[in-house]
Amino acid sequence: MKPKVALLCGGRSAEREVSLKSGEAVERALRARGYPVERFDPATDLATLARRAGEFDLAFLALHGPGGEDGTIQGFLDSLGLPYQGAGVLGSALAMDKALSKLLYREAGLPVPRAVELRKGGPVPSPLPLPAVVKPASQGSSVGMSIVEREEDLAEALERAFRYEDRVLVEEYLAGRELTVGVLGEETLPVVEIIPGEKHRFFDYEAKYTPGATQEICPAEIPEEVARKAQEYALRAHEALRLRHYSRTDFIYARGEVYVLETNTIPGMTETSLLPLAARVAGYSFEDLVERLVELALTAS
Secondary structure (H helix, E strand, C coil), X not given: CCCCEEEECCCCCCCHHHHHHHHHHHHHHHHHCCCCEEEECCCCCHHHHHHHHXXXXXXXXXXXXXXXXXXXXXXXXXXXXXXXXXXCHXXXXXXXXXXXXXXXXXXXXXXXXXXXXXXXXXXXXXXXXXXXXXXXXXXXXXXXXXXECCHHHHHHHHHHHHCCCCXXXXXXXXXXXXXXXXXXXXXXXXXXXXXXXXCCCCCCHHHHHCCCCEEEECCCCCCHHHHHHHHHHHHHHHHHCCCCCEEEEEEEEECCEEEEEEEECCCCCCCCCHHHHHHHHCCCCHHHHHHHHHXXXXXXX
């Protein structure tokens, strides 16, 4: 009898709909491999899961954004004694906080774009260097993010980002090629290049989750030494943030350097997601990938 899985998806973040799609895909894969699985939505079902935790061998997290990737659900599962795939409390919290993760990237010797952290109601330095990327400090999927080129557009971008939380990053905009690299267990996956369609200035929420809106090339058509560097940086970022099992780190290749942007601790698992694409090129079917994550969850952290 295979381990019984409590699948967590949904939640209350701005990425709820994507989480539900990830959960549906993961559930199909688990059932295809013979795993007994039951779905729980943290928005409504945590008390039920707490009461029935002893019925399950592990939890599979298909949650994105605050409440799913920031360490809160991980702490809840730790208190229940339920193992799960991916980062623990500390790694999840560090990776979710873009300001703190930048400090750790720098400490690990990784190149990052310059950035200024602003707080809601606090002073705004003037002038800020433009063009710049304005984004909430602890959201995923480019939620609340804008690219600002003119000073007169900065106030609107800040207002948009502050709708999601009280801390915002204004980050140096680097024009270049968008890359991403997954880590699975001890190995790095092939590099993916992301080319948003003409309607999208960057890899925003719509470009991420609309089939056909973005061209994703794997393996990326970049020089071999650049690919090796991106893979090395992905592993170093994974280790610097105290992560485990898997992650996906996003980069911008510009000015002859590979700059680290951010690391995702529960990458998307939808039909348009990047980690399953890279895993497929590395020889893992979607079902293989899901089963590998189950195996990692059941190993010691």
